[in-house]
Amino acid sequence: NAGVTQTPKFQVLKTGQSMTLQCAQDMNHNSMYWYRQDPGMGLRLIYYSASEGTTDKGEVPNGYNVSRLNKREFSLRLESAAPSQTSVYFCASKDRGQANEKLFFGSGTQLSVL
């Protein structure tokens, strides 16, 4: 039972470098999400994808781009990393329907931007 898999688990970048965080789910879920978690601020939504082929901005999208490559995969890209993007990033997925109101989270990516 893999669930939601995120890679890498840890990453250190220099300011201005780019990188892509990968996320894949094997539960055939329609919706996928990227959150960042910062101390004292809880989780804030960066981008989400309600279904394959669609993406929408969340609360804090600036400096990020996303790609819903297929139903399984939803990647988050930092084009030019900044120290303010130092955070723990979580990918999550959810199935469709009122009975499925539950997010499944990956184990997170800890990113440091120097």
Added chain:
Amino acid sequence: AQSVTQLGSHVSVSEGALVLLRCNYSSSVPPYLFWYVQYPNQGLQLLLKYTTGATLVKGINGFEAEFKKSETSFHLTKPSAHMSDAAEYFCAVSDIWAGGGNKLTFGTGTQLKVEL
């Protein structure tokens, strides 16, 4: 826009004591409400949720929460704390389900410490 406020960023209880974690929400429509738990170095896991129906909802590990519309609250309780309950707890509110495109807004979290 929906929002949630969690009172107390840190709560400390003795093992065997009552756990009470507070959450108040703001929503212009009937909300869906959730409590998630995060253990160290892990992602969040759903504890319980309120969507419709009974206002007292029971979750995993002996936790429960009551939706009180008049107080706009959804406080989390457990009668007797266990050491394994030490974790960070997040309250969250969602848009009404509309075909799967809804989003969760999380509170800032409450770190629960359980002492012997």
